Amino acid sequence: MNPGQNSRSGYSGLTDYHSHTPLCRHAEGTPEAYVDAALRQGLAEYGVSDHGPSPNLDDDWRMAVEELPEYLQWVEEARRHAGPDLPVRLGLECDFLPGEESWLDTLRGRADWDYWIGSVHYIADDWAVDDPRIAFRIGETGVEETWGLYWKCYLAAVRSGRFEIMGHPDLVKKFGQRPAGDLRRYYEPVVEAMADVGCACELNTAGWHKECGEAYPAAEFLALCAEAEIPLVLSSDAHAPEEVARDFSQARNMALDAGYTHLARFAGGQRSMHPLQ
């Protein structure tokens, strides 16, 4: 084996496109620390995708609209520190709220984005499904109904056609509540929409560390994606430098088991496909 390859970790063909910055108020670490972590893991590319600003969301876990320039500077700093060996991509994790399309279009024009991740956290104005402070609402509303609401929102996010990558598809399972029976009844319409729209999906390893104990999405969802030839990216959803590329060996195996042979990369909104080794 060539010694150059040997000196890098096993993640040299992989990218991690979902990571955060302290601007979202619940992540920590400097641009340098995240980049050093990505270099240590031997990633081929690293992408920053903090929670995007919204004039319509009054929560405490995203950058403010006026902080966008600071975010762009943060990514610039990461790029400077990374140098030519590690491309650092500029992304954003955007909540999709029906009626907010024109804001998203404005935001899209404010920077040279490499990709956007579309996510659904809110299934009602005051209900973020991943917020432990209001997790009890799933119990009150009922799991079936909550899942129905969530996937309806997710489908609308996909169909908006504004995202290169769809984020943590089954986040609604975070606290471990799932309806009975074959869950593909929720997954199939979404996978079909992703195929129609032509976006990619992420395999997000953060779920392995939550009550659900599963990656987002579940293996059954991922198998449907592979069958429909939906492009895939691996992501850690890192909120701290030590979480960059976390569990990527497991994620790679899960992608291979689902039938994936390639992973997607993005630059300037353009997708390219690379062998999954």
Ligand SMILES: [Zn+2]
């Ligand atoms: Zn977050």
Ligand SMILES: [Zn+2]
């Ligand atoms: Zn998210």
